[in-house]
Structure formats: structure tokens, C-alpha cells
Amino acid sequence: MDEEIIGYHGTKKELVKSICENNFIVNEDKDNNLFLGSGIYFFYLCDDAIDWNIKKFIKIFSYLPKWELLISKYTIIQSTIKVKQEDILDLDEKDKLYKFELLVEKIKGKLITKPEYIRAKNKTAAIINMMYKRNLITKKMIAKTFIEQINTKTFDAFKNYPRKMFCVKDKSIILENKEKVDISKEIFESIVYFYK
Amino acid sequence: MDIFDFNIDEFEKTVDDLLKNISSEELLEELLDNGLIIDEYDSECYYIGEDFNNMWVHKIETKNFIKKVQMLFKKNNEIDLLEAA
Numbered sequence: 555m556d557e558e559i560i561g562y563h564g565t566k567k568e569l570v571k572s573i574c575e576n577n578f579i580v581n582e583d584k585d586n587n588l589f590l591g592s593g594i595y596f597f598y599l600c601d602d603a604i605d606w607n608i609k610k611f612i613k614i615f616s617y618l619p620k621w622e623l624l625i626s627k628y629t630i631i632q633s634t635i636k637v638k639q640e641d642i643l644d645l646d647e648k649d650k651l652y653k654f655e656l657l658v659e660k661i662k663g664k665l666i667t668k669p670e671y672i673r674a675k676n677k678t679a680a681i682i683n684m685m686y687k688r689n690l691i692t693k694k695m696i697a698k699t700f701i702e703q704i705n706t707k708t709f710d711a712f713k714n715y716p717r718k719m720f721c722v723k724d725k726s727i728i729l730e731n732k733e734k735v736d737i738s739k740e741i742f743e744s745i746v747y748f749y750k
Numbered sequence: 751m752d753i754f755d756f757n758i759d760e761f762e763k764t765v766d767d768l769l770k771n772i773s774s775e776e777l778l779e780e781l782l783d784n785g786l787i788i789d790e791y792d793s794e795c796y797y798i799g800e801d802f803n804n805m806w807v808h809k810i811e812t813k814n815f816i817k818k819v820q821m822l823f824k825k826n827n828e829i830d831l832l833e834a835a
Contacts, residue, residue, distance in 0.1 A: 591784075591785070592785070640755070643754055649758075650754055652758075653753075653754055653758065653761050654754075656761070656762065656765065657765055660765050660766070660769060661769070661777070661781075664769045664772075664774055664777055665774050665777060665778060667774060668774055668778050670778070670788045671778055671781070671786075673788070674781075674786050674787060674788050675786075675787040676785050676786055676787045677781075677786060679784075679785050680781040680782075680784045680785045680786035681781065681784075683784035683785050684780055684781060684784045685753075687784065688768070689752075690752060690753050690764065690768070691752045691753065691754065692751075692752040693752060693754065
């Protein structure tokens with residue numbers, strides 16, 4: 555059964571036109587690989603994509619931006635994705651995660667005599683990319699929740715903040731991309747509160 | 751249908767077969783081609799460990815850090831000496 559998913563992608567303002575008109579370009583640059591391998595990354599929640607933009611801004615300019623400055627440089631693409639349930643590899647499902655861990659452990663075991671592998675970075679992305687190239691994984695998207703520690707001033711239990719992301723491997727499942735223009739300053743203020 | 755649709759026995763067998771038919775050198779090479787990064791700081795950094803998200807501390811940074819601590823320590827000692835005098 556087809557599932558329609560809305561994904562949010564934080565990006566630079568100048569890329570909007572090209573993405574909306576010609577779809578995303580998958581950057582195969584090795585350094586551009588994130589933890590789920592090559593593909594186009596989305597958040598399930600728009601707030602997380604705004605937060606991503608804030609992080610990008612801080613990384614480049616080394617300070618926390620004001621709302622007006624942030625939206626002058628970065629924006630959010632809202633994408634509609636249509637995909638069959640069986641074409642999603644959801645690593646939040648225990649049986650899928652278990653298999654993935656088995657795969658990673660077996661590769662680690664094979665490379666036990668290679669200290670450079672133990673010290674290497676980008677392992678999960680490289681393994682996923684390799685499995686795709688060998689057609690052993692053919693899912694059109696991979697999803698996973700990541701936990702981030704945020705600065706709450708109240709309870710420790712609230713510090714672990716989950717962000718669910720997905721990586722589109724086959725961009726033909728993206729039906730539409732449009733700029734999300736109705737983001738309120740209030741949401742931005744609630745996000746930057748946790749940076750102060 | 752891919753390996754994640756297999757039952758666990760089929761999944762393990764497929765992975766085992768893959769790894770049986772490739773040497774560790776070839777596997778490492780293939781992973782490098784697919785984005786694995788061997789840290790170029792290898793000779794210039796201290797490696798902290800896998801448990802710490804493969805953290806590397808650059809030797810230059812470490813030196814600066816030690817210098818800062820030494821300066822602070824010296825400064826504090828001077829203040830102590832002044833107070834004692």
C-alpha cells in the first residue's frame with residue numbers, strides 16, 4: 555500500500571528554485587555522506603529542519619542568528635513523498651535494527667586485523683552505500699530516530715530529544731517540492747530557547 | 751525484496767556468503783570507495799577511542815590546552831604568593 559509522507563529539508567535560500575523546479579540532486583561527494591549513506595535527507599517534523607538550519611548557520615558564522623537573518627539565508631523545503639510501506643527500511647523497528655547490527659558486527663569481525671577500520675569514520679554510511687551498490691539493499695528510503703541532548707532547565711528526563719529522519723535513496727518517490735513559507739517566528743524562538 | 755525482508759537465517763547466510771567471497775583488503779577498499787574515512791590526522795592526533803564516537807584530539811590543540819592550564823596554574827600560584835607576602 556502506498557504511503558504519503560511529508561518531509562522537511564533545511565537548505566540555503568539560493569537552492570530553492572532549482573530544487574522546486576528540477577528536484578534534488580544527490581551529492582555523491584564522499585564527505586557529504588551522513589549516517590544513512592548517500593541520498594536526500596528529511597526530517598519528519600518541520601521544527602527539526604529549522605533547528606538544522608540554525609545549526610548550519612552557527613557552524614558557518616559561529617553565532618546564534620536572529621530570526622530575520624536566518625530566514626534571509628536559509629529556508630525549508632516541504633516535500634511530498636509517495637512510497638510503498640515495503641520500500642521503507644525503518645531502523646526504528648527492532649527486527650530491522652537487529653539485522654543491521656548483525657551486518658555491522660560481521661563486517662567488523664571480518665576487518666578485525668585492520669586497525670584503520672576500527673578508527674575509521676562514516677562506517678554506517680559506507681556499509682549502507684556498499685550494500686546498495688551490491689543490490690543487497692534496494693529500499694527506496696531509510697528512516698531512523700536519532701537522540702540529541704538539549705539544554706532543558708527542568709527535568710533530566712526531557713534532555714533526550716528524539717529526531718526522526720529519513721533518507722530518500724530513489725528520488726522518483728518525491729512527488730513535489732515546495733518552499734515552506736508559513737513558518738512562524740514563535741517556533742524559531744522556542745527552538746533557540748534551548749541554545750541559551 | 752532485499753536482505754532486510756529475509757528471515758534472520760537467510761539474512762545471516764547472505765551476509766556470511768558476501769564476507770566469505772571477499773578478502774579483508776578488498777572489503778576495506780570497497781568501504782573506502784563507498785565513503786569510509788580513514789582519519790588523515792592519524793599521525794598528528796591522539797585517538798581517544800571507539801566508545802567516544804571515534805574522537806580524535808589534535809596534538810596541537812592538546813599542547814595549547816596544556817599551555818593554558820599551565821599558565822592558569824602559574825597565575826594562581828603567583829596570586830597565592832602575593833597573598834602570602
